[in-house]
Amino acid sequence: MASKxxxxxxxxxKxxxxxxxVVKKTPVxxxxxxxxxxxxxxxKxxxxxxxxxxxxxxxKFKGKPKDQAIEVARRLAIGYPEVICExxxxxxxxxxxxxxxxxxxxxxxxxxxxxxxFARFPDxxxxxxxxxxxVETLIRSTGFYQSKAKNLMGMAKNLIERFxxxxxxxLSDLVTLPGVGRKTGNVVRSVVFDLPGLPVDTHVGRLxxxxxxxxxxxxxxxxxxxxxxxxxxxxxxxxxRLILHGRRVCDARKPQCTICExxxxxxxxxxxxxxxxxxxxxxxx
Numbered sequence: 001m002a003s004k005x006x007x008x009x010x011x012x013x014k015x016x017x018x019x020x021x022v023v024k025k026t027p028v029x030x031x032x033x034x035x036x037x038x039x040x041x042x043x044k045x046x047x048x049x050x051x052x053x054x055x056x057x058x059x060k061f062k063g064k065p066k067d068q069a070i071e072v073a074r075r076l077a078i079g080y081p082e083v084i085c086e087x088x089x090x091x092x093x094x095x096x097x098x099x100x101x102x103x104x105x106x107x108x109x110x111x112x113x114x115x116x117x118f119a120r121f122p123d124x125x126x127x128x129x130x131x132x133x134x135v136e137t138l139i140r141s142t143g144f145y146q147s148k149a150k151n152l153m154g155m156a157k158n159l160i161e162r163f164x165x166x167x168x169x170x171l172s173d174l175v176t177l178p179g180v181g182r183k184t185g186n187v188v189r190s191v192v193f194d195l196p197g198l199p200v201d202t203h204v205g206r207l208x209x210x211x212x213x214x215x216x217x218x219x220x221x222x223x224x225x226x227x228x229x230x231x232x233x234x235x236x237x238x239x240x241r242l243i244l245h246g247r248r249v250c251d252a253r254k255p256q257c258t259i260c261e262x263x264x265x266x267x268x269x270x271x272x273x274x275x276x277x278x279x280x281x282x283x284x285x
Contacts, residue, residue, distance in 0.1 A: 069213050069229035069238075071265060076241040079261050083237045084244065085191045087111065092167035092192045093159075094118055096177075097127075099184040100151050103285045105142040113139055124165045127156035151179025169193045181284030182220055190236025198223050198235035201285075203246030210250065210268040 086107045089095035094114070101110045117138045121127040127135070135149040142148060155177045159165055167188060168174055174185035186197030200208075200219040204226075208214045214225050230238055249256050255273060263269040 065213050065225075066229045068211065068265065069226065072211055072213070072262060073230060073234060073238050073241075075261050076238070076245060080241045080244050083240045085187070085240060086243075087187075088114060092188055093124060095192055096155065096167055096174075096180065096184065096188050097152055099187050099285075100155065100179040101139060101142045101148055103148070103179075104144060109142055113142055121156075124156040124159040128153060128160055148179070154178030155180065167192070169195060171197065175284070179284060182223060183285045186223070186236070186239070190239070194236075196232035196235050197239075198226055198230075199239045200226070201243065202252075203243045204239050206252060207242045207246050207250055210255070210266065211262065212267045 085095075087095060087098040087102060088111045089098055097117070098110050098114050101113065117135075120138065121130055121135070130153060132149055132153065135152060136145045139145050139148055139152075158177050159167060163173070169189060171182065171185045171189060174180050174188060175182060183199045183201055186199040189195040189197035190199065198204075200223045205217070205219055205222050208222055208226060209216075213229070214222050216222050216225060226238070227235060245262075246252070249260050253273065255268075257263050257266070257269045260266065260269070
């Protein structure tokens, strides 16, 4: 019998482990992120602070204006017992002439001029017929001499033609004369005729405001307001005393508050003053 051949054993095939394909990782290129520079917050420029300007304190009344006026009048009567008009004169004609010349001029200067003026033209008749250039020469140093000469001669002619050469005493008549306004008319009325009249010149207006008697600037309105505070018999003396006080103590540039008898009732005591305004050509005053 034929012998059976044993099947040949197949050599076991060793399976080589499959090599994993090496996957090359391509490095991911990071897109360059552009850094946007952070916006700086706008720096607000702080304006340099200007030094604070101290505002002048508003003038306040320490009492009712009428009560204030009465007390001011009382004290001024003690301080200035004699009521003086500092314009030299011998009669109404000389006073009205001197007052016309005093517009934008000191009484001292007017008193230096009037002796020669009145020696040459002592009355309305001589002045009315004068040579204008001669009058201008005599009054030149008082300022605005051309307009003043015209007013003086016009005033003299009106006195002759309308009032018989006499200076009238009524304010309504006085203010119709060339160069004569309420101030001049009230000076003549109160000083020469001893009639009620409260002249408001620069001193009276200035002191009335500083003392808290008025806030008004217009001389006529100031006059009428002050008239309401005092009896008519005191109008003229009150005005003259305010003028004297303004010249001697309450100076326009440097008020002497430390020696002023009104300082304790004056709402402006110690308050700086503003510079006086520029002089203007005189009108009727």
